[in-house]
Amino acid sequence: MANLKDVEKVGRQALLATLGGYAKGWEYLSDKVTLTIDDANKVVNELIENGEKVESELKAKVKSNNLLDEKIASLKAKLGVDTSAEERLAELEAKVDALTDALNKIVDARLAALTEQANSAEAKAEPTATTPAKAVAKKAPAKKAPTAKTAAAKKAPARTTTTKSKAKPAE
Numbered sequence: 750m751a752n753l754k755d756v757e758k759v760g761r762q763a764l765l766a767t768l769g770g771y772a773k774g775w776e777y778l779s780d781k782v783t784l785t786i787d788d789a790n791k792v793v794n795e796l797i798e799n800g801e802k803v804e805s806e807l808k809a810k811v812k813s814n815n816l817l818d819e820k821i822a823s824l825k826a827k828l829g830v831d832t833s834a835e836e837r838l839a840e841l842e843a844k845v846d847a848l849t850d851a852l853n854k855i856v857d858a859r860l861a862a863l864t865e866q867a868n869s870a871e872a873k874a875e876p877t878a879t880t881p882a883k884a885v886a887k888k889a890p891a892k893k894a895p896t897a898k899t900a901a902a903k904k905a906p907a908r909t910t911t912t913k914s915k916a917k918p919a920e
Contacts, residue, residue, distance in 0.1 A: 825831040832840075 822831070829837050
């Protein structure tokens with residue numbers, strides 16, 4: 750029986766050694782996994798920080814590009830580059846028409862003022878009962894100032910439209 754107890758003791762020691770080796774391996778592997786996870790977390794955090802920096806730089810560039818695009822668009826609008834020639838011509842024609850109307854009003858007002866002055870001067874110059882009628886000289890009628898429409902028509906050349914016909918090439 751002594752032999753059996755020795756074999757049992759050796760078997761038990763072999764089992765305990767196996768369990769100890771398994772525990773030691775588990776401990777070693779769990780430490781390595783923990784270190785790997787920590788390193789991976791550090792790398793991920795560094796990547797996140799770098800991504801945030803790149804994002805802020807890109808936002809700044811996009812914002813500056815948007816400001817540049819807005820400035821270019823406003824300059825184009827001021828210079829009339831973004832509108833077609835037909836639109837620009839129509840806009841200028843509308844401005845000319847508005848100025849012509851304003852000029853007509855001014856001419857009409859001036860003509861009315863001159864007419865009123867002439868009428869008041871004639872009223873003052875009418876003969877009274879004490880002066881002889883022959884002594885009072887008649888004034889020649891004042892020339893009428895041209896109306897605004899005729900003045901504008903004389904100043905502004907008439908619009909003419911010309912059509913270009915395609916000449917057939919000589920054969």
